Amino acid sequence: MNDRSERPKRVLHIVSGMNRGGAETMIMNMYRHTDRRRVQFDFISHREETCDYDPEIISLGGRVFYVPSIGSAGLLSYLKNIREILIENGPFAAVHAHTDFQTGFAALAAKLAGVPVRICHSHNTAWKPNPRLLDTLQLHLFRWFMFSCSTALCACGKDAGRFLFGGNKMRKNAVHLLQNGIDLDRFQEANSRSKAVMKQRFGIRENVLVIGHVGRFFEQKNHPFLLELAVRFKKAETPFQAVLAGDGPLRRQMEEQAAELGLENDILFLGVVEDIPALMRTFDVFVMPSLFEGLPLVLVEAQASGLPCVVSDRITEETDMGIGLLKRLSLEAGFERWTEEISRAAQTEKPSWSEIQSGLAERGYDAKANLARLMDLYSISAAEGQ
Template identity: 80%
Template structure:
């Protein structure tokens, strides 16, 4: 047992910003179960402003360092800034970079700083909706950098691994698959909540079909699709309310477009919501029409809540947790088919919590169990970290 005379081993996570995105929430789910007497997480963020999880990180003894992104600082300055933090604030046992195609530069900086374990992590299956030839060539260059300077590769799923590291690495099983685990205890507790009471708490209407969506307001999430779908629903006799939870750079634009389409009473913008398990209990169906994704944590959370999920076919089949809750549709199939599938989904019988827990645990989505695998990647024993 650490009596205070032994310093904890430190791991530095490199992220765009610790807001409530899927990758960031996945990290926090494991961080909360880490024995911080022996292992401590620090973070490099590309956002100068305080992000959603920053206060909790600091409360738990972690540190958040600001480093401007490559686009703002330039490539050489970016590498130097990370290297300097590793040297001045370390020593670090491992660096874990979550910035997809930029992770190779972080791995290079960590190698220059003498960090022994350098993990590059893929959280997406694409990085642009319609990549050009130049984008593809850039990706190949970035991939070479990642493979040259990392000591370990990690991905949230098979498709995400193929995208960033290449099919050859996946065939050789050289990539650690670390599913976006969640805290199952929180979803078990939420399962017993009163749906009507939680609806009142969030200001969600009764006696109407609630279509839920949780996600940052970025282009890949395809919020405009849901606005036009709402316009279509208004022409039917189906009483509905769409609930958006999340924030992001495009939120104001989406709110203005909703108002211009006359949807003020039909769409509720909640902003950042801390208690996602409780919010999920207010939804009748979860809809996610993304243009591309990795393996979105929110879809794991939705299925952990027993929610039927209607998603775009751009989202990997790996998101189906075997509970019969997920249906993938093409974005070009027409709103009529989306309406039919949603109407059918809300009539589905909710699986039991025992079935949900068994399915998620069997498929590797328990954050507590995943922590041991993460520590192994860092060459830190489970006894040290828990």
């Protein structure tokens, strides 16, 4: 491996931090299946502390570089820092930016460093619950940098593509759709395990309705709505347990609010969970009342687990895998309607594994299959990447 031509081609992913979010999990799902003798992933993170996936990245031979965000460092310092990393640690075959509206600046830094492939990737359908006129004007400016400095635009779904790049780019088929693929083998294996054993592992009660949610504790996930649903189930004297997995800046506030509502014994805050397929095995229904989303990977994972899902209609219809498990509902429908739909969904008959596998694969959510498409975007041959 001393000869430069024998070294793996390196791709640099730029992320806010490699914690267990949908985009980050999608990257890792494909990274694990990459032939790392030929292609290696590195990461720029805007978080100085160690993130959930950082140890695994390093164990797989990747590198994690810390760069302060634009908000912390300022635009010129941000560009300078990324350019220096690219020059000092390259060469890089591609730079793949996942930071939504800031991706254009990452692409500019990569262009200045001479990186041939520069990808801007959209993972969201909005970036603020109530954007102002100034926010909209800023987005148009951000798009100019994306269009001018990238060599390819990518999105996890059509709605995410329209949000970040505009309807015109979508109509011209100028955006590559790369769904957030998952490792289907892990879900098939988890679906064969004992549900009772998995409940015991996570400390989840038996003989109750288990309402599950996985998501970071940020405003967009709308956790207060979940707490109010729990209040309604308790008032109705329905035996239940709400299980919330994830971490984030609002977690402590939600824990305190749950205590104030007298829900200490009804809601289980698990924090970050590594084995999502095993956790999903314990749920009876998955609930996601988000204010906005891109195309949340966790909903694909829930359906891969055969779970009925009740979600807000702010979440794109593209999350429906066509296997009869997804119910979209307006947040304005009222808590009574939500509790009714959750109770009804929990009685849904689980589809067979072959139906689950077929539904997800047909819609492009098999991580192994998506790896070849990703290598095409990087202008790396399939033989090199797998």
